[in-house]
Every structure is written in C-alpha cells, then in structure tokens.
Amino acid sequence: MIKLGLIGFPLGHSFSKNYYLKKFESEAIENVEYDLYSIEDINLFQDLFGNDDKFKGFNVTIPHKQSVIDFIDELSIEAKEIGAVNCITIHRKDEKVSLKGYNTDAFGFERSLTPLLENHHQRALVLGNGGAAKAVLYTLTKLGISYSIVSRSSENGDMTYSELNQETIANHTLIINCSPVGTFPDIDKCPDIPYEYITDKHLLYDLIYNPEETLFLKHGRARKANTKNGYEMLLLQAEKNWEIWKNNF
Incomplete structure (x- = not known):
C-alpha cells in the first residue's frame, strides 16, 4: 500500500x-x-x-x-x-x-492563464501579497508581464487599494485576485477596487473557486471583461502532483 x-x-x-x-x-x-x-x-x-x-x-x-x-x-x-x-x-x-x-501552483496558474492572454495584457495588478500570491508573481515574471502588488498596507505592496484610480486600472488590463476576499461563505464581499473603470479589454482572474463566480468576477463580467476562476488551476496542479508522485513509486 x-x-x-x-x-x-x-x-x-x-x-x-x-x-x-x-x-x-x-x-x-x-x-x-x-x-x-x-x-x-x-x-x-x-x-x-x-x-x-x-x-x-x-x-x-x-x-x-x-x-x-x-x-x-x-x-x-x-x-x-x-x-x-x-x-x-x-x-x-x-x-x-x-x-x-x-x-505545482505555478504550473496550474500558468497553464490556465496563458490561453486567455492577449497582446495588450502586458501589466498586471496583483491583489494581495500573501502566500497565494507567490506562485502568481513567479509566473508573471516568467511570462514577461510586469506587475504591481496591491495591499491594504503600503508596507506590503506597491500601492494600497485607496490609491487605485482610473489611470491605474486602464494601465493594468490583467487583474488577479490572490486575496481570500469573496471566498464562501463571504460571497457578498470583493476586493475594494474601482470596478467602474473595468472595460472589455480587461481580464480578471480569481484564485478562488468557491463560489464558482465571486463578486469580483461578477463585477468584471458586468463590465464585459473576460473572467476566470481558480478551479482549472486547482485541477492542473492536482494532476501535476500525481505525475510527480507516480514517477517516484
């Protein structure tokens, strides 16, 4: 066994x-x-x-x-x-x-993100700077996508949520939620960003997979943005884990 x-x-x-x-x-x-x-x-x-x-x-x-x-x-x-x-x-x-x-989080994130990327997705906003963000930042660097980290405290990121404005949102057409905000059961919560500036050029990616569509993603979809949750990333890393283990049996 x-x-x-x-x-x-x-x-x-x-x-x-x-x-x-x-x-x-x-x-x-x-x-x-x-x-x-x-x-x-x-x-x-x-x-x-x-x-x-x-x-x-x-x-x-x-x-x-x-x-x-x-x-x-x-x-x-x-x-x-x-x-x-x-x-x-x-x-x-x-x-x-x-x-x-x-x-294998990095593998799952990269494989699930890259099919959605377009030429204008050159700069990203990464919401949250906890452990979940580490694989995301590694992958963005690998893909040549520059990023700014958004945190509640200026000590933990490049900018705070209160500093986000229309210009910042316009200049960062890839927005990735690495925070736990919006996870079940707190489905009526979302990261505090100015969603009114989201456009159909934006891609919103949420590492959360429960609920299937977070309020963060709902706001993005309402503004015609492309959206993606973290479920495929989870599946991809799970399969990668199995591949790694199996080679060690």
Missing part, C-alpha cells in the same frame, strides 16, 4: 482528498490511498512520514507551505524561487530518507 496525503491546519472540506479518491476509483488505481493529516505544529510532520515507510508523498497547504521547507532536502527550481512548497516526494534508500519539494 502506498500512502499520500495533505498536511495543513485546519483541514475542513478538502478538494484534494475527494479529487484523488475519485481519480483512483475511476482509473482503477489500486493500492494507493490519500488522506488528510491536520497538523498544527509543523514539527510533527517528521514523525508522520518518519514512522511509516508507506508514505511516498504529500500535498502541503496553509499555513505550512513555507515552514515545511525546513524539512526538505532538495527543492525544484520553481519551489526555490517562489519560496513555497505544495507538493513533496519522499525517497528512501537503505535507511536514509530524503524529501524533495515542488510548487
């Missing part, structure tokens, strides 16, 4: 567990199980895989995407540059155990 799992805290409803269990069933993948491991203290992580050699890999979610790096022996190029890990493989040789960390 091969064990895979998700570590984070707290862990409520998990997309990952449902996704992989359905995948295993539909594709007749046997002898692989996936479960949730709610770990508040990241120092408990080593006991989890260290005492059970059936573990071959993990997903990592908040709040451990950065702190787990202390337990990683090798980082992929993108994980090193982003400074966050959401996928881990466990390698065992003789009695030595080594871990490699990856960031």
